[in-house]
Every structure is written in C-alpha cells, then in structure tokens.
Amino acid sequence: MTPPRKIFLVATEESGDRLGAALMKVLRQRLGENVVFEGVGGTSMAREGLVSLFPIAELSIMGFSAIPKKLPMILRRLRETTGAVLKAAPDILVIIDSPDFTHRVARRVRRRAPSIPIVDYVSPSVWAWRPGRAAAMRGYIDHVLALLPFEPDAHRRLGGPPCTYVGHPLIEQTAELRPNAEEQARRDAQPPLLLVLPGSRRSEIRHHMAIFGATLGLLQQQGVAFELVLPTMPHLVDAISAALKQWPVQPRVVVGEHDKRAAFRTAYAALCKSGTSTLELAVAGVPMVGAYKGGATEAWIVRRRITSASVILANLVVGENVVPEFIQQDCSPEKLAPALRDVLGATPLRQRQIEAFARLDTIMATGKASPSVGAAEIVLSLLT
Known part of the structure; x- marks a missing residue:
C-alpha cells in the first residue's frame, strides 16, 4: 500500500486559514484518503481535519510597536513550528500569507531540510515595499501562488521565484x-x-x-x-x-x-x-x-x-x-x-x-478553475 502523502500547512491569520481550508478540501478530493495534514491553522482548517500546533489568535499582532512585547512568544512559536515541520518530514510545506512569521519558518526549514518543497500561498507585497524580498525568496520558496493578477509579472521583474496567478477568493463571491x-x-x-x-x-x-x-x-x-x-x-x-x-x-x-x-x-x-x-x-x-x-x-x-x-x-x-x-x-x-x-x-x-x-x-479572471483548484494543482505538481 502506498504511504499517504504528508502535507504541512502554516496559516496564522483568519484570511489565510480560509485559504488553507479551501486548499485542503481540494487536495483531499484529489488524493482521497491518501493524504495527511499537519501544521498550524484556525477554525476553518480544523473543520477540514487539521489539529493546530497552537491557537493562531496568539499571533494576531498589528503594528510594529506591538511586536517587542510579543517577541518571546513569537520566537517560541517559530521554533516549535520549524521543529514540527522537520519532525514530520512532509512531502511539501505550504506557507500561507503572514510572511513575517511563515517566511522565517520556510527559511529555517530550507536550511535544515533542503529537499522539502516549499510553496508560498499569497505573495508578500514585494511590488509595494521591500522589493528585494522577491529575489531573496528564490533561496527558500519553490513556487508562489498569487492572489493578484499583476504579481507574476512583479516577481519576474524583481527576480523572484516562479509565480502563478491562481485567483483571489473574491472572484467566487x-x-x-x-x-x-x-x-x-x-x-x-x-x-x-x-x-x-x-x-x-x-x-x-x-x-x-x-x-x-x-x-x-x-x-x-x-x-x-x-x-x-x-x-x-x-x-x-x-x-x-x-x-x-x-x-x-x-x-x-x-x-x-x-x-x-x-x-x-x-x-x-x-x-x-x-x-x-x-x-x-x-x-x-x-x-x-x-x-x-x-x-x-x-x-x-x-x-x-x-x-x-x-x-x-x-x-x-x-x-x-x-x-x-x-x-x-x-x-x-x-x-x-x-x-x-x-x-x-x-x-x-x-x-x-x-x-x-x-x-x-x-x-481577475482565471479561466474555469477556482483559486483553490488552481492552487491545489500546483501543490500536487510539486509532489510528483
């Protein structure tokens, strides 16, 4: 019997949790019982079967001034998440939005387990500020799933990793x-x-x-x-x-x-x-x-x-x-x-x-595929 595919997802905000849940749903439809999910997520991902490492409300931080007070907790959760990925040794790691946290996880995982493919679902705003992040992402991100139609061109222009526009959830609403x-x-x-x-x-x-x-x-x-x-x-x-x-x-x-x-x-x-x-x-x-x-x-x-x-x-x-x-x-x-x-x-x-x-x-059109289907197809392509 073929061992189940293990997919590790990290989403630390409600919007990312909704994206993660939709992605999990399509992946389960495609892989049936031959998939196991682990990681960090909220209530939507929990409904799809994810047991989160910790409550994502802990990382709901807004504004630069709020970060110092929360820094010890953030660093602890960062270490825990990275350790959990390495222990799980998944077939793929999918980080979802929240780049200040998820990209730190991805960089640490890439250094210590470079064979694990890493997908970034939701591009950071490299087109708006800190454009140098795009080129830096090539070192630890294998594919970016973009919500906005102009983002693939932005990554090409800035020397970022491969990037595909899969669509914004709003186009289904x-x-x-x-x-x-x-x-x-x-x-x-x-x-x-x-x-x-x-x-x-x-x-x-x-x-x-x-x-x-x-x-x-x-x-x-x-x-x-x-x-x-x-x-x-x-x-x-x-x-x-x-x-x-x-x-x-x-x-x-x-x-x-x-x-x-x-x-x-x-x-x-x-x-x-x-x-x-x-x-x-x-x-x-x-x-x-x-x-x-x-x-x-x-x-x-x-x-x-x-x-x-x-x-x-x-x-x-x-x-x-x-x-x-x-x-x-x-x-x-x-x-x-x-x-x-x-x-x-x-x-x-x-x-x-x-x-x-x-x-x-x-x-914003994507053709016939919904955003979650387009995202799942790229994740699956990196599994093979």
Missing part, C-alpha cells in the same frame, strides 16, 4: 457582493447609503474612528444627505461602540460577514481604510475614498519603504489610481470630506471608478 434588482433600487435611492469601514483590528479602530467621525460631521454640517452604515465583526463591537460615543452623526452598526455583504450590495459610496475591503468594494461596484493612518513607528518605516504608486488594493488591481487615497498626515477630516462628497455626487470621479470596477471580472 461576486453573487454575495453585487445587488439584485431590489438591492440596486435601494443603491440608487435617496438618501444615498454610505458605508464606513474603519478597519478589522483594534489598532485600526483606534487610529481611524475619531478622524472618520469628524469627517462625517463636516459632511453633515455642509448639508450633505446620507444614511450611514458601519459594518464590523463581533470581537470589535465594544471598541466601535465606545468610539461612536464621540461621533456627531450615528451610523447603523451591522455585525458579521453576512450583514456586511448585504450592506455592500445596497451601498452607494464608502469611506474605507486601505486593505482588502477596497477590493471587495470595487468588486461590489461601490465608489469609495481610501484612507490609512498608523502609529508613529509604523508611519516612519512605511514612508521610507513604499515603492508602489498606490497603497489602495483596488487601484493596484485595476491598474490606475481611480480611488483617492489619504495616507498618514493626509488622512484628515479636512481632506477626506471633500473627496467623500465627490463620490457621493454625480461626478466624473464617481463615474471613472464605476467604469474601472466594471473591468475587474476580466482583469
């Missing part, structure tokens, strides 16, 4: 993000429904809520009509509620992914912290203003290392800066309010965004 006839009618109705997305981490809430609230207060003072909705997740409700006490205009707060997607389907415009949500809004066809404000240490480092023309993911994917972005000192009510007023009106800026977002289906 368009029905959940785009309105039906009734929802489109609400999107077109008055007053316009305005979404506010301050972030998915407590540090982001802390940095954005006061600024976003003051921005909305300015709009209200200027007589701009809107119905305000703020989507968030259960673990952030207390932080959001505390910050909202200072807002001059109160939103309707909706909690959870289901209600967030429902809000996207009826929204007319959005004020959004830069990140994946900007691409979600673009797929949903919602014009927006992008913003980001971080801590002082983070701002100092990022200002010196950003190399891309935009930090807004929606802009990078459509290939032009259609979403206005206000970063660090530019993230102020005085600058955000006029831009937000622009996307709430029948303006050239709004129309330009709508036309650009309409191209996303073509830009």
